[in-house]
Amino acid sequence: VNDSARRVARSPERRIVAALADLFRPGTDRVASIGIGDDAAVLRKRSRGLVWTIDTSVEGVHFERRWLPLADIGARSFHAAVSDVAAMGARPIAALSSLIVPARLGERTVRGVVAGQADAARKLRCPIVGGNLARGDALSVTTTILGEVEKPFSRGAARPGDEVWLVGEIGLAAAGLRWLMSGRRATGLDASSRRAIAACVAAWRTPRALVREGLGLKSRARAVIDVSDGLSGDAGHIAEDSAVRIVLEERAIRRTLRPELFCVCEILRLEAFTLALTGGEDYALLATGPKRLRVRGARVIGRVVKGGGLSVQTLDGRLRAAPAGFDHFYRH
Amino acid sequence: VNDSARRVARSPERRIVAALADLFRPGTDRVASIGIGDDAAVLRKRSRGLVWTIDTSVEGVHFERRWLPLADIGARSFHAAVSDVAAMGARPIAALSSLIVPARLGERTVRGVVAGQADAARKLRCPIVGGNLARGDALSVTTTILGEVEKPFSRGAARPGDEVWLVGEIGLAAAGLRWLMSGRRATGLDASSRRAIAACVAAWRTPRALVREGLGLKSRARAVIDVSDGLSGDAGHIAEDSAVRIVLEERAIRRTLRPELFCVCEILRLEAFTLALTGGEDYALLATGPKRLRVRGARVIGRVVKGGGLSVQTLDGRLRAAPAGFDHFYRH
Numbered sequence: 001v002n003d004s005a006r007r008v009a010r011s012p013e014r015r016i017v018a019a020l021a022d023l024f025r026p027g028t029d030r031v032a033s034i035g036i037g038d039d040a041a042v043l044r045k046r047s048r049g050l051v052w053t054i055d056t057s058v059e060g061v062h063f064e065r066r067w068l069p070l071a072d073i074g075a076r077s078f079h080a081a082v083s084d085v086a087a088m089g090a091r092p093i094a095a096l097s098s099l100i101v102p103a104r105l106g107e108r109t110v111r112g113v114v115a116g117q118a119d120a121a122r123k124l125r126c127p128i129v130g131g132n133l134a135r136g137d138a139l140s141v142t143t144t145i146l147g148e149v150e151k152p153f154s155r156g157a158a159r160p161g162d163e164v165w166l167v168g169e170i171g172l173a174a175a176g177l178r179w180l181m182s183g184r185r186a187t188g189l190d191a192s193s194r195r196a197i198a199a200c201v202a203a204w205r206t207p208r209a210l211v212r213e214g215l216g217l218k219s220r221a222r223a224v225i226d227v228s229d230g231l232s233g234d235a236g237h238i239a240e241d242s243a244v245r246i247v248l249e250e251r252a253i254r255r256t257l258r259p260e261l262f263c264v265c266e267i268l269r270l271e272a273f274t275l276a277l278t279g280g281e282d283y284a285l286l287a288t289g290p291k292r293l294r295v296r297g298a299r300v301i302g303r304v305v306k307g308g309g310l311s312v313q314t315l316d317g318r319l320r321a322a323p324a325g326f327d328h329f330y331r332h
Numbered sequence: 333v334n335d336s337a338r339r340v341a342r343s344p345e346r347r348i349v350a351a352l353a354d355l356f357r358p359g360t361d362r363v364a365s366i367g368i369g370d371d372a373a374v375l376r377k378r379s380r381g382l383v384w385t386i387d388t389s390v391e392g393v394h395f396e397r398r399w400l401p402l403a404d405i406g407a408r409s410f411h412a413a414v415s416d417v418a419a420m421g422a423r424p425i426a427a428l429s430s431l432i433v434p435a436r437l438g439e440r441t442v443r444g445v446v447a448g449q450a451d452a453a454r455k456l457r458c459p460i461v462g463g464n465l466a467r468g469d470a471l472s473v474t475t476t477i478l479g480e481v482e483k484p485f486s487r488g489a490a491r492p493g494d495e496v497w498l499v500g501e502i503g504l505a506a507a508g509l510r511w512l513m514s515g516r517r518a519t520g521l522d523a524s525s526r527r528a529i530a531a532c533v534a535a536w537r538t539p540r541a542l543v544r545e546g547l548g549l550k551s552r553a554r555a556v557i558d559v560s561d562g563l564s565g566d567a568g569h570i571a572e573d574s575a576v577r578i579v580l581e582e583r584a585i586r587r588t589l590r591p592e593l594f595c596v597c598e599i600l601r602l603e604a605f606t607l608a609l610t611g612g613e614d615y616a617l618l619a620t621g622p623k624r625l626r627v628r629g630a631r632v633i634g635r636v637v638k639g640g641g642l643s644v645q646t647l648d649g650r651l652r653a654a655p656a657g658f659d660h661f662y663r664h
Contacts, residue, residue, distance in 0.1 A: 040385035040416045040477075042484045052461070053372035054428040054476055058468040084372045096386040098474050129384070136390040137470045142430050144386055144476040145372075152374045 041129035043094060048148040051088045055081035059139040067180040070112025071119065072205045074141060078120035079209040080228065081143035083283040086214035087226035090147030092126035097143050100136035113141060124211060153217070153224035153287075158242035162222055162288035164302035165295070167213045169203065170231050171257055171272060174279020175264040176204030182268060189267070196263035207283045213297065214285060220295050221287035230280045232322045235302070236310040238288065245307035246288075248322065250314050252301045253277070277312070277322065373461040375426060380480040383420045387413035391471040399512045402444025403451065404537045406473060410452035411541040412560065413475035415615040418546035419558035422479030424458035429475050432468035445473060456543060485549070485556035485619075490574035494554055494620035496634035497627070499545045501535065502563050503589055503604060506611020507596040508536030514600060521599070528595035539615045545629065546617060552627050553619035562612045564654045567634070568642040570620065577639035578620075580654065582646050584633045585609070609644070609654065 057077040059065060068076065078095070085092045097117055101110050110133065121128050126145065179197055186194045210226075217224055223242055225234045231248070239246040250273060257276055265272040288304050302313075310322040389409040391397060400408065410427070417424045429449055433442050442465065453460050458477065511529055518526045542558075549556055555574055557566045563580070571578040582605060589608055597604040620636050621627075634645075642654040 040383040040420050040422070040479065040484075042420070042481075043382040043384060045381055049377055050375040051372040052375060052426075052428060052478070054430045054462065054464050054474070056430045056432060056464050056466045056474070058432055058466050060469060061467045088372050088374070090372070094384070096384060096476060098386045098388045098476075100388060100390055100472060130386065132386050132388050132474075134388045134390050135393045136472060137392060138468055140432060140468060140472070142386070142388070142464075142474045144428060146384070146478075147372065149374075152372075 041094070041096065043129070043146070046093070046148050048150055049152065051085055051090045051147045051149055051152055052144070053081060053084040054142060054144040055084065056140055056142040064180075065139065068205055070109060071116030073139070074113040074116025075120040076116075076205065076207060077141040078117050078124070078143050079207050079283065080281070081145045082124050082126060082209035082211065083207070083226040083228065085145050085147035086209050086211045087224050087285060088147060088149055088152040089214050089218050089224060090149035090152060091215065092124055092145050092147045092211060095121060095126050095128045095143055095145050096130045097128050097141065098132035098134070100134050100138065100140040102137055102139060103135050105139065109139070113139075117141075117143075124209060153221060154241070155223050155225050155238050156241035158223035158238050158244050158246070158288040158304045160244055160304055160306045161290065162304040163291050163294060163300045164235065164246060164248065164304060165221065165287045165289060165298035166256055166284060166301045167217070167287065167295075167298050168210050168227075168282060168284030169256075169258060170227060170282045170284050171261045171276030171279055172200045172203035173207060173281045174204075174230070174275050175261050175268070175270070176200035176202070177279070177281065178268055178270060178275070179264060180204070193263055193267060196260035197267070199258075199260040200264045204281060207281060209283060210285050216295055216297075217285070217287055217289070220293040221289040224285060224287040227282050227284040227286050228280055230278045231286065232277045232310065233280075234286055236322065238286070239308065239310050242304075243308060245305045246302060246310050247305060247319065248277070248302040248310070248312045250312055252299070256299050256301060373426070373428065375461070375478070378425070378480050380482055381484065383417055383422045383479045383481055383484055384476070385413060385416040386474065386476040387416065388472060388474040396512075397471065400537055402441060403448030405471070406445040406448025407452040408448075408537065408539060409473040410449050410456070410475050411539050411615065412613070413477045414456050414458060414541035414543065415539070415558040415560065417477050417479035418541050418543045419556050419617060420479060420481055420484040421546050421550050421556060422481035422484060423547060424456055424477050424479045424543060427453060427458050427460045427475055427477050428462045429460050429473065430464035430466070432466050432470070432472040434469055434471060435467050437471065441471070445471075449473070449475075456541060485553060486573070487555050487557050487570050488573035490555035490570050490576050490578070490620040490636045492576055492636055492638045493622065494636040495623050495626060495632045496567065496578060496580065496636060497553065497619045497621060497630035498588055498616060498633045499549070499619065499627075499630050500542055500559070500614060500616030501588075501590060502559055502614045502616050503593045503608030503611055504532045504535035505539060505613045506536075506562070506607050507593050507600070507602070508532035508534070509611075509613070510600055510602060510607070511596060512536070525595055525599060528592035529599070531590075531592040532596045536613060539613060541615060542617050548627055548629075549617070549619055549621070552625040553621040556617060556619040559614050559616040559618050560612055562610045563618065564609045564642065565612075566618055568654065570618070571640065571642050574636075575640060577637045578634060578642050579637060579651065580609070580634040580642070580644045582644055584631070588631050588633060
């Protein structure tokens with residue numbers, strides 16, 4: 001909606017851009033002295049260090065339009081991008097957005113997606129200070145987020161002796177996605193199954209970036225990552241970057257799983273524990289840290305030991321290799 | 333190539349991501365303490381203000397693959413994004429990139445585009461410190477750039493009495509694009525026509541963000557914009573945001589036009605002056621400022637007067653309304 005907006009300003013989309021600017025305006029003054037409508041957003045000076053990330057959601061790859069209300073497409077992409085900032089222990093301060101919207105979808109689609117972005121931006125106190133709007137064959141939403149932090153977390157700071165902490169839920173979003181992919185209808189199922197399905201679908205449709213929780217790990221956690229690819233894959237990243245071995249404990253993980261997950265997995269004939277380990281897009285936080293610094297709300301699901309790689313300690317106490325993580329390219 | 337990279341790290345694209353990281357690494361240490369491979373890039377503290385922009389190029393909308401070598405797709409998008417930063421009088425400091433690449437195009441395409449981005453990043457001293465790689469049906473390249481500046485230019489600071497300055501060339505890129513769109517072959521044309529076509533096509537394929545020129549306008553220009561949508565449209569933005577009237581002078585503009593533009597326009601039966609006024613993507617800089625502060629290399633092409641809107645003073649001295657600018661949605 002900087003240069004981008006200009007590019008469509010003389011086309012029939014003129015009204016959309018004006019509407020976008022209005023939607024995005026709230027809160028921008030706090031962070032930007034020149035926002036939407038110039039070549040680039042001008043950010044006010046900040047005394048802290050900055051972290052910076054970009055994330056893209058593509059129709060047909062990360063979502064199908066029939067699975068999501070338009071506003072959720074916008075909000076979901078926004079939270080996914082902010083989640084990376086949360087995993088650095090940073091506070092999001094501002095965002096830019098770039099939309100690709102097929103011409104056939106028209107103004108209603110843009111407004112719908114943007115309303116969801118604006119809503120997420122408001123809730124996360126991370127105003128959208130500019131962006132871009134382009135035509136293209138498939139709908140996609142790219143969000144770039146700047147965050148500020150004194151001392152960012154990295155994935156490479158886990159140490160042998162650390163506990164492995166889970167903050168937030170895992171598996172629900174993956175179960176919700178599998179339900180949507182199955183194309184099944186919930187009619188005919190009992191009320192509690194329907195509620196469980198609704199909960200899983202909601203977890204996939206409307207994830208929440210755990211910003212406050214990330215800030216709460218400050219001075220306590222050593223390594224932090226957000227579980228966007230699945231617990232197994234993301235735990236593997238910490239192990240690799242920290243040059244340690246991570247042991248995930250099946251018993252402890254099972255205790256964290258919600259009954260809704262077991263219910264939907266039963267309906268879809270999926271194994272709940274495996275889905276929790278490999279399913280992505282929950283945007284929970286996975287951290288390691290010493291026991292004495294464990295934060296409230298963090299559940300211990302494993303331990304860091306010397307060595308390398310990732311293993312799972314099964315219910316019978318044996319160690320086995322961890323399964324691979326979620327692959328966003330499910331369509332291919 | 334932060335989170336993004338991770339998302340494909342367990343798919344066959346693993347090798348690509350490692351290659352990307354190597355390509356992007358040079359220069360990152362200067363600006364980022366944690367770069368490619370974590371949830372977000374961590375930027376070193378800077379004492380100056382920041383400007384921030386995002387830009388997207390989509391296959392089938394902004395370019396066709398048959399018109400551009402892969403590396404030029406990457407470099408061109410990068411320069412286009414940096415151009416917005418140059419128009420703020422800022423120095424680009426770092427970039428993130430998000431690619432959408434159809435699965436059928438495979439690794440060679442990603443490597444080709446990325447090589448062009450890395451090359452542009454090196455030339456512009458603006459390292460790519462992270463990014464994203466996703467599947468999708470159409471190739472697209474999104475680039476977000478942070479720049480630093482003491483006192484950014486705006487579009488809204490032009491004053492009556494200012495001259496209107498052009499820094500860089502206009503019309504050539506639009507003529508090059510029209511040539512490519514025509515599908516014609518240059519075989520059979522004389523050598524000087526072929527040279528002119530090559531020059532115009534090169535202007536479209538390999539634009540250069542005028543960073544040094546933008547910095548050179550510091551303390552001299554009042555309002556600055558980059559000519560991405562066409563002179564007419566972009567001059568109109570300055571007029572609107574500054575609440576002034578801008579008069580572009582046909583005689584002065586014609587004097588700035590290159591012989592190659594006239595030559596290609598003759599072949600394509602286009603009117604060179606109109607194309608120069610409405611064609612986009614040259615990434616020249618358009619500025620206003622007082623005569624005594626005019627910079628070397630800036631050519632006077634008009635004047636700022638009281639009132640509102642944009643007009644063109646034709647060769648006979650009469651004023652007429654300016655034509656509309658270039659529309660990136662040419663396919664629709």
